[in-house]
Amino acid sequence: MTGRISRDGAKSDVLVSIEHVVKEFKVRSARLFARTKDIVHAVSDVTLDIRRGETLALVGETGCGKSTLARCVVRLHDLTSGRIIFDGQDISSASERAMRPVRRRMQMIFQDPYGSLNPRRRVGSIIGDPFEIHDLARGDERIRQVRHLMELVGLNPEHLNRFPGDFSGGQRQRVGIARALALRPDLMVCDEPVSALDVSIQAQILNLLGDLQEELGLTYLFISHDLSVVRHVSDRVAVMYLGTVVEVAPVHALYTHPRHPYTNALLSAMPIRAAERAGDRTEVILAGDPPSPMDPPSGCRFHPRCPRAQARCAIETPVLTRRLHDASEHVTACHFPLADGESLVSEAPAMALS
Amino acid sequence: MIRFAVRRLAWSLAVVWFVATSVFAIYFAVPRDVARLVAGSRASEQTLMLVRKRLGLDQPVRVQYVQFLMRLAHGDLGQSFQTQEAVTTIVARDLPVTTSLALGASVLWLVIGVGAGTIAATRRRSRSDRAINTVAMAFYSMPTFLVGQLLLFFLFYQLYVAGYELFPPGSYVPFTESPLQWARFLILPWASIALVSAATYSRLTRGAMLDVLHEDYIRTARSKGISEHRVTIYHALRSALTPVVSQFGIDVGSLMGGAIVTEVVFGLPGLGREAVQAIANQDLPIIMGITILSAALVVAANLVVDVLQAVMDPRVRLE
Amino acid sequence: MTAGVKADIRVRGPWTLALERLRNDKAGKVAALVICALVLLALLAPLFSRLTGHGPAEQFLDIGLSPEGVPTGPSRRFLLGTDGLGRDLLVRIVYGTRVSLLVGLLASGTAVLVGTVVGIAAGWYGGVVDRILSRAMDVFLALPFLVFALALVAVVGSSLTISVTVIAMFSWASVGRIVRAETLSIREHAYVQAARLLGASHARIMFIEILPNVAATVIVYTTLLIPGAIVAEATLSFLGLSVVPPAPSWGNILSDAMAYYRVAWWFIFFPGAALVVSTLAFNILGDSVRDALDPKLDHDSGAAHEATP
Numbered sequence: 001m002t003g004r005i006s007r008d009g010a011k012s013d014v015l016v017s018i019e020h021v022v023k024e025f026k027v028r029s030a031r032l033f034a035r036t037k038d039i040v041h042a043v044s045d046v047t048l049d050i051r052r053g054e055t056l057a058l059v060g061e062t063g064c065g066k067s068t069l070a071r072c073v074v075r076l077h078d079l080t081s082g083r084i085i086f087d088g089q090d091i092s093s094a095s096e097r098a099m100r101p102v103r104r105r106m107q108m109i110f111q112d113p114y115g116s117l118n119p120r121r122r123v124g125s126i127i128g129d130p131f132e133i134h135d136l137a138r139g140d141e142r143i144r145q146v147r148h149l150m151e152l153v154g155l156n157p158e159h160l161n162r163f164p165g166d167f168s169g170g171q172r173q174r175v176g177i178a179r180a181l182a183l184r185p186d187l188m189v190c191d192e193p194v195s196a197l198d199v200s201i202q203a204q205i206l207n208l209l210g211d212l213q214e215e216l217g218l219t220y221l222f223i224s225h226d227l228s229v230v231r232h233v234s235d236r237v238a239v240m241y242l243g244t245v246v247e248v249a250p251v252h253a254l255y256t257h258p259r260h261p262y263t264n265a266l267l268s269a270m271p272i273r274a275a276e277r278a279g280d281r282t283e284v285i286l287a288g289d290p291p292s293p294m295d296p297p298s299g300c301r302f303h304p305r306c307p308r309a310q311a312r313c314a315i316e317t318p319v320l321t322r323r324l325h326d327a328s329e330h331v332t333a334c335h336f337p338l339a340d341g342e343s344l345v346s347e348a349p350a351m352a353l354s
Numbered sequence: 355m356i357r358f359a360v361r362r363l364a365w366s367l368a369v370v371w372f373v374a375t376s377v378f379a380i381y382f383a384v385p386r387d388v389a390r391l392v393a394g395s396r397a398s399e400q401t402l403m404l405v406r407k408r409l410g411l412d413q414p415v416r417v418q419y420v421q422f423l424m425r426l427a428h429g430d431l432g433q434s435f436q437t438q439e440a441v442t443t444i445v446a447r448d449l450p451v452t453t454s455l456a457l458g459a460s461v462l463w464l465v466i467g468v469g470a471g472t473i474a475a476t477r478r479r480s481r482s483d484r485a486i487n488t489v490a491m492a493f494y495s496m497p498t499f500l501v502g503q504l505l506l507f508f509l510f511y512q513l514y515v516a517g518y519e520l521f522p523p524g525s526y527v528p529f530t531e532s533p534l535q536w537a538r539f540l541i542l543p544w545a546s547i548a549l550v551s552a553a554t555y556s557r558l559t560r561g562a563m564l565d566v567l568h569e570d571y572i573r574t575a576r577s578k579g580i581s582e583h584r585v586t587i588y589h590a591l592r593s594a595l596t597p598v599v600s601q602f603g604i605d606v607g608s609l610m611g612g613a614i615v616t617e618v619v620f621g622l623p624g625l626g627r628e629a630v631q632a633i634a635n636q637d638l639p640i641i642m643g644i645t646i647l648s649a650a651l652v653v654a655a656n657l658v659v660d661v662l663q664a665v666m667d668p669r670v671r672l673e
Numbered sequence: 674m675t676a677g678v679k680a681d682i683r684v685r686g687p688w689t690l691a692l693e694r695l696r697n698d699k700a701g702k703v704a705a706l707v708i709c710a711l712v713l714l715a716l717l718a719p720l721f722s723r724l725t726g727h728g729p730a731e732q733f734l735d736i737g738l739s740p741e742g743v744p745t746g747p748s749r750r751f752l753l754g755t756d757g758l759g760r761d762l763l764v765r766i767v768y769g770t771r772v773s774l775l776v777g778l779l780a781s782g783t784a785v786l787v788g789t790v791v792g793i794a795a796g797w798y799g800g801v802v803d804r805i806l807s808r809a810m811d812v813f814l815a816l817p818f819l820v821f822a823l824a825l826v827a828v829v830g831s832s833l834t835i836s837v838t839v840i841a842m843f844s845w846a847s848v849g850r851i852v853r854a855e856t857l858s859i860r861e862h863a864y865v866q867a868a869r870l871l872g873a874s875h876a877r878i879m880f881i882e883i884l885p886n887v888a889a890t891v892i893v894y895t896t897l898l899i900p901g902a903i904v905a906e907a908t909l910s911f912l913g914l915s916v917v918p919p920a921p922s923w924g925n926i927l928s929d930a931m932a933y934y935r936v937a938w939w940f941i942f943f944p945g946a947a948l949v950v951s952t953l954a955f956n957i958l959g960d961s962v963r964d965a966l967d968p969k970l971d972h973d974s975g976a977a978h979e980a981t982p
Contacts, residue, residue, distance in 0.1 A: 118862075630913075
């Protein structure tokens with residue numbers, strides 16, 4: 001993995017270092033005599049760097065653990081094991097009090113514009129929360145700041161006394177963004193920020209996010225299941241499957257020569273807008289049962305659905321490393337990565353789970 | 355299932371223990387001179403000393419507490435200050451009355467409540483529905499004793515004046531002696547407890563049934579051609595009963611209160627009236643005994659209801 | 674580029690909407706009026722005393738009782754009749770309003786306060802705190818109220834304070850349970866996560882994020898607890914466990930009436946009516962408030978009924 005982790009506190013180009021993070025949830029079984037090990041392996045040994053100023057996208061299907069990982073990064077969840085290092089500081093097991101100054105530097109925008117704002121509070125009060133919690137501005141000064149933030153995200157400052165119910169979905173996301181920006185964080189985690197919005201509004205919000213990144217020097221961890229959205233906003237992309245990272249690459253490289261079969265499948269399912277490519281696209285349909293994070297397959301987790309899987313794949317978990325002749329930035333966790341131009345057409349999985 | 359029942363049983367015992375301890379605390383820890391309470395304010399110092407000795411008051415509180423628990427475990431609830439009779443004897447005498455009252459009333463209120471609620475639900479917005487709703491509203495705004503007094507006035511006294519002594523108050527005939535007479539003396543008391551609760555249950559049933567009647571699986575049943583009658587009784591009612599049973603568990607405690615008050619109004623020789631009289635006489639052991647016993651009975655009834663619920667709905671067992 | 678708020682819809686917050694719904698509820702308005710009248714009566718009780726010339730504890734053994742020593746019925750002198758000791762029933766009933774309202778409001782208020790705090794704390798903190806508090810709630814829900822009131826009064830003696838305390842003690846748990854359940858669902862919402870992310874303290878989250886969202890339920894519960902408290906107080910004073918005679922309370926008037934019910938219908942009817950009317954008014958108001966704050970639960974509205982998942 002590229003990027004240095006600074007040990008002497010000096011500014012390096014890595015803002016967040018995720019090291020071997022594991023997050024498991026214990027599940028209460030509905031059966032009377034439950035197996036003692038009913039555990040959801042949401043995130044299994046993920047190591048990733050987020051570099052200052054970049055937009056790193058985290059993509060994968062529902063249930064792959066991307067949202068959980070994001071919440072681990074901002075410490076909304078405690079880690080089962082592993083470390084999160086934020087700008088040189090290990091925050092993996094910091095107490096709430098120790099976290100307080102760090103919280104100002106990392107914020108999140110949520111997926112659901114309807115659930116992310118308290119319906120009983122006025123929008124101005126919601127945006128003003130960070131100022132109150134960290135005692136940064138009071139009274140008129142706070143109102144001034146709130147209005148400024150509202151303008152920044154494209155809302156009419158006159159509406160700060162309205163309730164969230166009076167705003168549309170896209171506007172509510174803007175409120176959420178304003179709230180997150182109030183403390184001028186370094187890291188913004190965007191958890192599917194446009195998935196719940198109409199396509200026409202999506203573009204507006206994405207543009208806003210891009211403008212804000214330039215203006216304020218933000219670093220984004222952008223989570224999405226939608227590869228078409230990700231393509232236009234990210235610098236690098238990390239693909240997750242069932243709790244593990246299977247491929248990380250600069251965005252152009254990922255879209256032109258993906259290495260991992262799963263990435264290939266995801267890309268092939270993407271709606272294509274360019275008419276000229278539509279003709280020669282074949283969609284890879286993954287056969288086999290969708291797996292359960294409670295009982296993940298051995299070895300490479302994708303092997304039961306992979307058309308290329310061989311015996312080795314069930315035994316040896318592939319490591320994230322350079323494959324073929326890729327640049328050091330492009331790493332893949334696969335024993336039999338795809339070559340340039342290669343694509344998997346619909347085939348039965350080579351090794352189904354017994 | 356067994357694990358669930360055992361857990362609930364352990365909890366019930368813990369609650370009864372808690373009650374016993376609280377009772378002990380208020381009766382022995384709070385008053386500065388229990389002996390004086392017993393012996394009367396004009397008792398001589400010597401009498402007081404004898405009383406203290408007899409009640410074991412000269413020993414430290416911890417010892418008294420342990421003795422209290424031991425006696426309780428053996429079913430000894432002490433003796434009445436007034437008559438020296440064992441409290442357990444008194445309770446045994448009164449219990450059938452209160453039990454008859456409670457059981458009859460609860461059957462009555464469930465039948466009336468669920469029945470009325472079902473009618474109201476199936477005839478939504480009709481005159482019957484509105485009438486039932488209004489009557490229900492009026493009844494559950496009334497305290498049990500008031501209903502009792504009104505029943506006494508209208509269904510006993512007015513009839514009596516007109517020459518029909520149908521439901522006189524003040525007596526109790528055991529079921530074993532004559533079921534008819536037993537019921538005759540208990541009808542008005544049953545009604546006074548039942549009517550208030552029935553009102554609540556009719557609203558509850560109505561609401562639950564309305565929820566159920568609009569569910570998809572009911573529509574499916576109807577479209578299959580099953581008669582409306584069957585739809586209502588078998589399918590809808592079964593689901594609607596769950597909140598009713600659940601509510602009943604919560605209400606078992608108030609049955610006790612209703613019984614107490616009704617016994618006073620109708621002069622029935624049950625635990626309630628016994629307790630109220632004991633207060634006037636400052637007969638502490640009786641009050642203590644009845645308190646602990648009632649708590650135990652209510653907790654036991656709750657246990658039964660919970661187990662029944664768990665049998666009906668397996669999700670309950672997870673709690 | 675400024676995004677505009679939905680321009681042609683009048684902007685109203687959730688509370689304003691609720692008030693509007695209330696305003697259109699006829700039964701609710703009547704109930705509210707009745708309650709105001711009751712409050713007035715309670716406040717102006719001494720006025721009644723002055724106007725009629727009879728105190729609440731004043732016995733008129735000569736003119737108030739018949740030659741046989743039995744209470745007299747409604748007359749010009751005693752508008753609602755007299756009781757067993759020749760006391761003016763009207764004045765006593767009006768003074769009784771004070772007791773009922775005072776206990777009703779104080780006891781419910783206390784119960785709701787305690788129940789809300791406990792419920793939110795149990796729901797928010799979870800874990801051990803939740804388990805302990807939930808158990809406490811279970812205990813109080815399981816136990817019979819009247820029996821305990823009896824036990825307590827036997828030792829401590831009866832009084833208004835005991836009345837309020839006992840009623841509050843046995844009412845808070847049901848509020849607590851409901852509030853806890855609501856808190857459990859509210860805490861999963863993203864805005865609560867956002868508050869945590871901002872570094873808000875537990876107290877701030879409970880008070881500012883959760884409380885306003887349970888407020889609607891709490892208000893409904895308060896209006897429903899009040900009639901229960903009034904009935905409970907009446908029952909307590911009926912058994913002689915509340916205010917000390919000769920202070921009048923509807924319950925103890927009715928208790929006195931037991932001996933005379935065959936000969937003095939007014940003795941039961943008037944205080945009984947007062948009780949029923951007050952409780953009914955609060956019940957109706959409670960229903961209206963509930964409908965105003967949560968129209969989805971209304972089973973009678975003309976709108977199509979939807980089964981909310």
